[in-house]
């Protein structure tokens with residue numbers, strides 16, 4: 001009979017926000033602020049209708065203490081089963097199979113089991129808090145929870161550009177390793193269109209400050225965000241701005257427009273024309289071709305991206321990334337249709353997989369069977385499949 005940690009302890013919980021970057025999928029989440037202090041970007045619905053607030057240092061520490069108690073309980077469980085160090089699969093199975101452990105225990109158990117050690121600080125812009133508060137909260141986190149290997153957070157360029165370099169250095173010394181910035185575009189026309197509230201110049205200042213403070217920088221670019229109207233400027237200016245920053249990571253997250261987003265109204269009223277999948281691929285090609293003189297790692301780790309394998313280290317893997325896009329764009333129409341259906345429907349991830357006979361048979365059958373159901377509009381179906389991830 002496995003040891004039990006007692007009913008009461010399993011009710012421990014702490015506050016968490018709604019999202020984290022895809023690369024933080026296994027991270028432990030702590031909420032330093034609630035929602036987004038800007039909340040005006042026209043493509044984004046994550047925090048719409050939710051009020052922004054700063055959490056006090058005491059509140060944040062309280063959450064960290066609650067998490068520390070959970071970890072203590074889990075270590076007790078593991079050692080009670082005769083395991084010294086680590087968190088074995090057997091203990092993980094107990095936590096996941098018993099309804100007496102809540103989701104916080106499950107998250108913590110998985111975190112221990114995978115040994116990934118990463119922590120992500122929520123929500124949209126932690127840097128609105130005083131540097132002293134962020135630093136003390138991070139120090140408390142590292143004191144209370146052993147095994148942390150990386151701490152990261154979202155930050156807005158406007159806020160980061162306004163900060164003193166000394167404040168950023170203080171936060172880095174406390175233990176913040178990486179900042180994720182939703183740059184979206186380096187084009188002032190696009191930034192204005194989507195009400196990002198920051199100029200390209202400020203994006204450069206913010207990015208450089210983060211890098212100079214010694215933290216890793218992850219910049220998110222949103223292919224398609226200029227629509228057909230500003231596509232080329234979006235690609236060219238985003239590359240120019242990133243060439244000035246040289247971030248550690250450039251992450252692609254292709255645009256999908258939720259029906260609740262203000263940008264959806266622009267689209268419906270004819271003021272914004274979304275790119276097709278193929279046009280988005282061509283825009284990404286132009287963007288990557290213009291990245292120059294930098295050593296960033298391009299990542300395509302978002303489900304919204306059609307070509308997930310367009311990834312690589314600059315400059316050495318630039319040609320490989322361009323070749324992948326060229327290969328897709330050169331495929332016959334029917335092949336591209338099959339690939340898009342397969343990718344959006346979750347049947348495949350890489351271009352080569354289209355040649356797998358079993359996958360291909362399924363996709364051909366789907367195209368044949370689904371066409372009558374959707375009044376022949378396969379494009380509508382592919383869009384619906386892709387939009388399920390919004």
Ligand code: SF4
Pocket residue numbers: 036037038039040041044045046047124156182
């Ligand atoms: S700053 Fe980020 S979270 Fe806030 S509205 Fe814009 S995209 Fe959304």
